[in-house]
Amino acid sequence: MTKVIGLTGGIATGKSTVSNILKEYGFQVVDADLASRKAVEKNSKGLEQVRALFGEDAIKDGEMDRKYVGSIIFNDEEMRKKLNQIIHPIVRDIMEDEKQQAIKQGRNVIMDIPLLFENKLQDTVDETWLVYTTAETQVKRLKERNQLSDEDANARIKSQMSIYDKKRLADEIIDNNGSLDSLKLFIENFLKEKGYHV
Numbered sequence: 001m002t003k004v005i006g007l008t009g010g011i012a013t014g015k016s017t018v019s020n021i022l023k024e025y026g027f028q029v030v031d032a033d034l035a036s037r038k039a040v041e042k043n044s045k046g047l048e049q050v051r052a053l054f055g056e057d058a059i060k061d062g063e064m065d066r067k068y069v070g071s072i073i074f075n076d077e078e079m080r081k082k083l084n085q086i087i088h089p090i091v092r093d094i095m096e097d098e099k100q101q102a103i104k105q106g107r108n109v110i111m112d113i114p115l116l117f118e119n120k121l122q123d124t125v126d127e128t129w130l131v132y133t134t135a136e137t138q139v140k141r142l143k144e145r146n147q148l149s150d151e152d153a154n155a156r157i158k159s160q161m162s163i164y165d166k167k168r169l170a171d172e173i174i175d176n177n178g179s180l181d182s183l184k185l186f187i188e189n190f191l192k193e194k195g196y197h198v
């Protein structure tokens, strides 16, 4: 029986880092952030809806201007909800197709979904794994990775359910407060304990 795991976390707690490690153990990864880029690719219906919502300022060289759209939606809940209403249904269709293909191939699947709990998607997976850091580590890594001010980093974090609330909802916790080496070791032991061949 193949397993479908919902991998989630807060922004910049390390979902992509963990996904990349899990790929090395043979898991097929279906990535919501990649799907959300496909949802608004050049000449798509999604991109036209984004243009209608935000105007021409949101389009640069025929593509969505991610910086511009981000600067709006991480500071304006109404606009964020409207963008989500455009992109999320398309993302769900793309991800469902990719999931079914992986299942057909007999692969265990990681559904990497940042907003899994916010969008109540627990029923679409067999179990949920949370990539966890404290809020302090989260803000530090987010600021470093995206070169953001305190204010912008906190706006992004506040647009999501807090990492502590997510911790209470998850079936399993993958602690990513330490080094990359300790994360790799943790995952190796974790997979063994879960009965995967590693």
Ligand SMILES: CC(C)(COP(=O)(O)OP(=O)(O)OC[C@H]1O[C@@H](n2cnc3c(N)ncnc32)[C@H](O)[C@@H]1O)[C@@H](O)C(=O)NCCC(=O)NCCS
Residues within 6 Å of the ligand: 010, 011, 012, 032, 033, 036, 065, 066, 067, 069, 070, 073, 080, 083, 084, 087, 088, 091, 113, 114, 115, 159, 160
């Ligand atoms: C706002 C956008 C343009 C910013 O693009 P950017 O390249 O800077 O960031 P990227 O797409 O890599 O997302 C980074 C992270 O931001 C967080 N995030 C993105 N969108 C949202 C959102 N609508 N609400 C809360 N958090 C979000 C997630 O943790 C995500 O992993 C982009 O994230 C987007 O189109 N978001 C809407 C679609 C969405 O909800 N994506 C998240 C998974 S479906």
Ligand SMILES: Nc1ncnc2c1ncn2[C@@H]1O[C@H](COP(=O)(O)OP(=O)(O)OP(=O)(O)O)[C@@H](O)[C@H]1O
Residues within 6 Å of the ligand: 009, 010, 011, 012, 013, 014, 015, 016, 017, 018, 033, 114, 141, 142, 145, 176, 177, 178, 179, 180, 183
């Ligand atoms: N254990 C670690 N030690 C040091 N840095 C780390 C560790 N894990 C992740 N990072 C760094 O923290 C940042 C966030 O990690 P990553 O991009 O994997 O998070 P994410 O949860 O996928 O983010 P997003 O929600 O934006 O998609 C990256 O710059 C990554 O290199």
